Structure formats: C-alpha cells, structure tokens
Amino acid sequence: MSVTTSTATTSTTAAHEAGSRTRPPAPKRTGSPGLTLFAALLGFFMIGLDASAVNVALPSVGRGLGGSTAGLQWIVDAYTLMFAALLLSAGAFSDRLGASRLYAGGAAVFTLASAACGLAPSLGFLIGARLVQGAAAALMLPASLAMVRQAFPDAVARGRAIARWTMSGAAATALGPVVGGALTSSVSWRSIFFLNLPVGLIVLIALTRTPASPVRSAALDLPGQVTAILGLGALTYGVIEGGADGFGRPKTLISLLIAVLSFIGFALIEARAKDPMLPLGLFRDRMVAVCLAIGFVVNAAYYGLIFVFGLFAQDILGRSAVGTGIVFLPTAVLCTMTNLASARVAAKRGAHFPVLIGQLACGLGLVLLLLVNTHTSALMLAILLLPLAGGLGFAVPSLTAMMLGGIAPERAGLAGGVLNSFRQTGGALAVAGFGALVAHRSTFVVGLHTSLLISVALLAVTAIATLALPKVR
Secondary structure (H helix, E strand, O other): OOHHHHHHHHHHHHHHHHHHOOOOOOOOOOOOHHHHHHHHHHHHHHHHHHHHHHHHHHHHHHHHHOOOHHHHHHHHHHHHHHHHHHHHHHHHHHHHHOHHHHHHHHHHHHHHHHHHHHOOOOHHHHHHHHHHHHHHHHHHHHHHHHHHHHHOOOHHHHHHHHHHHHHHHHHHHHHHHHHHHHHHHHOOOHHHHHOHHHHHHHHHHHHOOOOOOOOOOOOOOHHHHHHHHHHHHHHHHHHHHHHHHOOOOHHHHHHHHHHHHHHHHHHHHHHHOOOOOOOHHHHHOHHHHHHHHHHHHHHHHHHHHHHHHHHHHHHHOOOOHHHHHHHHHHHHHHHHHHHHHHHHHHHHHOOHHHHHHHHHHHHHHHHHHOOOOOOOOHHHHHHHOHHHHHHHHHHHHHHHHHHHHOOOHHHHHHHHHHHHHHHHHHHHHHHHHHHHHOOOHHHHHHHHHHHHHHHHHHHHHHHHHHHOOOOOO
16 A cells, blocks of 8 residues: 555646645746656655555565564555545645645655665564655655646646656556565565665755745644544554454554544544634535545555455465566556546546446456465466456546536545545555454465455445436536
8 A cells, every 4th residue: 555556546636636726926947847847756756666566575574574464564554544644734734835845855754764664673663664754755745746737837738747747656556566576586675665765866856956836825734633643543553453462452442442532533623623624514515425435445445455465475375576566567557557548438428437337347356356265376366456456447537537526616626635535544444454354374365355345345335326426527
C-alpha cells in the first residue's frame, strides 16, 4: 500500500482541487517550465517507486530484523496512514507555505527518512522512519501538481504536463515490484531506500532553479488533524495486535477504545469548527457518500490482497523477491492501461459505466482467486490477479469524475481530497485486517480465502449502491 495506489486518481483529484481554488497572481518565473515539471515528476516517481518496491521486500525485512507478520503490516501501514490522514490538510499547508517551498521541504524530509529506513537497526526504528516518509509524501504530492499548474498557464500545455506527471507515477507503480525484487535479491532490502538518496538530491538541486510559488492564507484544522491521526493509528494498531495476540487482550481493547473516542472527538470538532478539515455535511450528499464507500472498498480489496499475496508468493510458494516482483508486474501494467481506457470510455458512456464495470471485474477477479491454494503456480497466480487489477484501474479514475460531476463545483477540491484520503485509509485498514487473518502460517490459505470473501461481499454492496445512483457524465 502506498502512494502509488492512487497515481491516476490522485492526479485527477488534485487537478480538480487546484482548478477549484481562486488562482493567485502568477509568480515571477526565473526557471524553465520544463525544469519545474522535471522536479515535480521525478519526486512523484521517487515516492511511487519506493512505496511499491517495499511490498515485495517485506519477507526479507522480516528475516533481517526479526519481524512478525504484525511488524510487516506496520511497515506498510505506518506510511499509508500518515499519507491518508495528512492529505486532508496538505492543500492548506501548500497554500500557506507556497507549493515549491512545501515540495522542497517534503523532498528533503523524505530523502532523510529514506536514509534512516536504509540504516534501520531494528523493526521499530524502520516503522518510525516510515511514518516520517508517509508524512513527507502526503505534503509533496499536492504541492508537486500545484507547481506544474503554476509553471504552465496555458491550458493545453498544462494538460500535457499533467499527463506526463500522471504517467510518472504509473511507471513507478509498474517498475516498483521488479526493481524492489531485483535489489532485494541481488543486494539487500536496504538498497531500496538508499536508491532514494541520489534521486532526492537531484530533485532538490533542480528546485533551486525553479520559481517560488505564491503564498496565501488558508485555514488549518489542527485539532481535527490530530484526532484523525490518533483515531486511524489506534484502530490499525488494535486490528493488527488483535490478529496477532487475540482481540480480548487489554492492549487491543484499550487501543480500540482510544480509536472510538478519537473518532467521536473528531466528529465533534468537525461539527463545531469554523473551517473544518472534513465538513460532515459532505456525507449527506448521496453521490459523495456512495463514491467514498466505493473508493474505500475498492482500495481495501486490491491493496489489502496485494499485501497478502506478496507474502503468499514468498512464504508459501517459495518465490524469490525478484520472482514475486515479476508476478505482480502484469497487474501493474494492466492497471495503468485500464486507467487510460477508463477516461475514454467515460467520455462516451458517462463516468457511471466504468465505475460499475470496474467493480464487477474486481468482484469476478476475487472469486477466481478463491482457486488459489498451496499448489498454485506463480504463473497461474499472475494470471488470476489480472481481473482484479484491471477492474481497479478501470473504476478509479472515473470514480473521481463521477463524484465531482454530482456536486457543486466549489466543493470539488474538498471532495477530491476526501476521496483520496478514504481510498488510502481503506487500503491501510485492509492490510491490517487481512494481515491479521493470515498471521499464522498454518491457517494462511484459510485466512486468504476469508479475506477474498469479505472483499466480494463489500464490493457487492457498493456495486448495488452504484446502480442506485443517478448517472453522471
């Protein structure tokens, strides 16, 4: 689970968000637009490659640092939870500090956190560094797209630049598992993080020759942000620890209680705040509520299961890290291709159609994956994963358009940011929940099949809800 989980959708959402705001006067430019685009897409590529590469290295990390399945879940979720929670405030930070300044600061922190990950002497240290990485990535992502918008005032040129920015993330998603597997098998899992150091340095050098972004006032909802992070973190901890040690243990119960109290506190804060980070009235809009549920469920089904199948390929089927990366390469490529096809189909049939078909394809893929057992070959696993990946890639870009097409334009930026946050949260909680079901090797396949059935049930609910929505073009 990672930032690459939403490359195409994030770009679409961020583009709506940037376009929905009042544009300030353009800053004086001292560098070429091409250099700004280079810095923005290289940083996006770095974030995406790091996130997707780490997934195939998890068993090797566990052997090197002595981590259990619960510890491996935290390597993924520490990053994803911070990314999901801070996305809600990242736009305001970008406005207050200036997109280029925030991007430079995020890139510097991400690079330093990557060095800390590579040098991690223990699992706890690595998880802490991943938290910092996730926070930095959340700040970098919207800032990078804002820089691209500012560098290309012409609409046609800006559209081409955003398309290139989007494809850099898609390429990172496709290459990440193979690069991660190759580095893990030939060098060490630590080299995945060290790879970020020269890339981050190049980004920072390029930023010294790009123009400064404008700064403007924007409200920050710090109490809401703190309670959101606390609630998501406590819930994830409770699910992961419950799966490892049992849900009746005091630490698990206390963690889940903290999560409930935090979410109640978050709701009260948002209901009373003058400028809430997440206006609760947004959920009264049926289109928004259903689209958020779809985003949550689709990401949970895909990224929760990719985490589980990554462990399955290495720990149960005995594949190497690079072999596991190759298993996932076709899914990443297909997901990228169906991302592009989704926009074309939506232009002809409306956004509702690819969202529904994508969910049905995901559901079919999950049913087919019930055939997986300890005798399944790596080739067969790669083939069986394709419908799930294709369905996700086909549904998600049009999901953004479907939601934004059904609400007032002035709420587009907020709704888009919330959608991405819900998608990331769905993936993070699925890694926690599905990881808990496969925490014990003796019951791994049973837990895998249970995860598949849960995902099928959730997708059935959201598909029915999609049918009940008015069609949006």
